[in-house]
Amino acid sequence: MSQFLEELMTEPIGFIIAMVILIAGAIGGLYSYWTYTNHVTLQNYLWPIAEVVPLKNGTYYLGVVNTGYEPFVVKQVYLKGGSILSVDSKPLTHNQWWFTETSQLPIAVKVCSAVDPGICTVAPVHGWAMAEVGVPPDAILVVVEGNNTRGQGGQGWLLLRESGNCPWSLTWYGWAGNSISGTGNLTFLIQPVYGDVHFILNNLVGPSEASPGSVVVFKIFCTWW
Amino acid sequence: MNPKTKAKARNRGISSVFTAVVIAIAVAVGIAAVAITWPMIKSNFDKSSWAGSMSLYKVGFTYTKNGPYAYAQNGVSAPLNGTPGFVGYCIAYRYNATTAIYSCPSNQPTG
Numbered sequence: 001m002s003q004f005l006e007e008l009m010t011e012p013i014g015f016i017i018a019m020v021i022l023i024a025g026a027i028g029g030l031y032s033y034w035t036y037t038n039h040v041t042l043q044n045y046l047w048p049i050a051e052v053v054p055l056k057n058g059t060y061y062l063g064v065v066n067t068g069y070e071p072f073v074v075k076q077v078y079l080k081g082g083s084i085l086s087v088d089s090k091p092l093t094h095n096q097w098w099f100t101e102t103s104q105l106p107i108a109v110k111v112c113s114a115v116d117p118g119i120c121t122v123a124p125v126h127g128w129a130m131a132e133v134g135v136p137p138d139a140i141l142v143v144v145e146g147n148n149t150r151g152q153g154g155q156g157w158l159l160l161r162e163s164g165n166c167p168w169s170l171t172w173y174g175w176a177g178n179s180i181s182g183t184g185n186l187t188f189l190i191q192p193v194y195g196d197v198h199f200i201l202n203n204l205v206g207p208s209e210a211s212p213g214s215v216v217v218f219k220i221f222c223t224w225w
Numbered sequence: 226m227n228p229k230t231k232a233k234a235r236n237r238g239i240s241s242v243f244t245a246v247v248i249a250i251a252v253a254v255g256i257a258a259v260a261i262t263w264p265m266i267k268s269n270f271d272k273s274s275w276a277g278s279m280s281l282y283k284v285g286f287t288y289t290k291n292g293p294y295a296y297a298q299n300g301v302s303a304p305l306n307g308t309p310g311f312v313g314y315c316i317a318y319r320y321n322a323t324t325a326i327y328s329c330p331s332n333q334p335t336g
Contacts, residue, residue, distance in 0.1 A: 015243055022247065026254045033258065037265040044268035047275055051316045051328035052335060053309055061309045063316045063328075067279070080335070097311050107336030124334035133286045133293045133305065133325045 042119045045070040048111045050125040055101070062106045062125065063099040066092040071114035078122075079104040138194040139210075141172060145184040166222035186220040279330040284315040286325055293319060295327065 047068030053061050064074050071093050077085040081104045089098040091114035112120040169181035170188065190197060192212045199208055199216075210216045286305065287294050296302035297313025304310075305325055309318040317327035 018243065019246060022250055026250055030254060030257050030261065034261045037261050041265045041268040044265070044272045047272075049279060049314050049330050051314075051330075051332075053316050053318065053326050053328050055309070056320075061316065063309070063311060065311070065314055067275070067314055078336075099309075105335055107334070124336055126328050126330055126332040127335040128326050128328040129332055130320065131284075131286055131325045131327060133288070133319065133323055 039119055042070065042113055042116060043121055046072050046111060046113060046119070046121045048072060048074075048109065048121070048123040050106070050109045050123050051128075052106055052125050053128045059101045059103055060105055061099065061101055062109075063097050064089075064092070064109055064111070064123075065097045066094060069094050072111040073114050073117075074098050074109055075112050075120065076110040077102065077106050078108040078110070080107050139190050139192040139197045142189045143170060143180060144187040144189075145182045168220055168222060183222055185222050187217065189215055189217050191215045279314070282314055282330040284312055284317055284327050284329050286317075293325070295325065 045068055047066065047070070048064055049067050050062065050064045052063075055061050062077065066072060071091045073091050074087055074089040077087060077100070079085060079102060083104070085100075085102065085106075087100065092098055106125045108122050108124050110120055110122050112118070167181055167183045168186050169179060170186070171179040190199075190210060192210050192214065194212060196209050196211050199206065199210075204218055204220070206218050207216055282298055284298075285296050287296060293305040294302050295305045295310075295312040295315070295317045297315055299313055301313040303312045303317075305317060305319045307319055309316050312327075315327055315329040317325055320326045
């Protein structure tokens, strides 16, 4: 037996067998390593971002966006209570969102590559915060056409515009924005109650803005040409 | 030359070739390993860079003539409505007249 091995090791056939084993081992090892690095590389390029905000009805609005270029599908949503929500979104490409509503707070999502479904990653869900949007300017608007009070605006951010001379139209913007028009002589008064109110002076003569504590009066005489 | 000496000389020759081939294979495997590893190393750097940029991603709010607006860092903006909407990589909506609720990548995880 030992003589056989010695001959195998020293004869050309032994050399060839050793080479074949060595090369096969090297190729096999490299292939395994390549498979592993491919897996890790693809996983590293799965870039999901998950956000949640609470809704007024007590549920949660969950959104998942693909911030990368590797498409993925959302597979599972992990909820705070310990339960797992199985989902199957369509493949999300760059900057595409997927959203759902959940009754329990979501804490993580599992996404899998759309190219290789076996490659997945779990992303945490980011919580919410509150921010002051800023109170919009507010003003009292009184519009008088002739001797009649035509309208009263207010509560909102106010921009005024008068287009044309006669008939005139007046528009104000804000959360209670509106628009009126008429053919009589126009007088309107603006009294800001909060914040600076800006005016767009289109066929109007007057200040471009007013502050609380002041009253601005615009007058337009409706004349037909 | 007797057969034993001949065989020894041949064996030495085979050993030299064997060593040379082993070294060549080792070098080839080393080069291949580096070539295979590089994309993974790069992806690690890219992921770290992405995670860093996301940890700074925020949303801001302003008021325009069309009402309250939310704007994200990359120049994306959207009106702030009463229902959740996407602003860049954030979700935001107007909770009441003066308050917005938002969630951004820079926010703390819920878990």
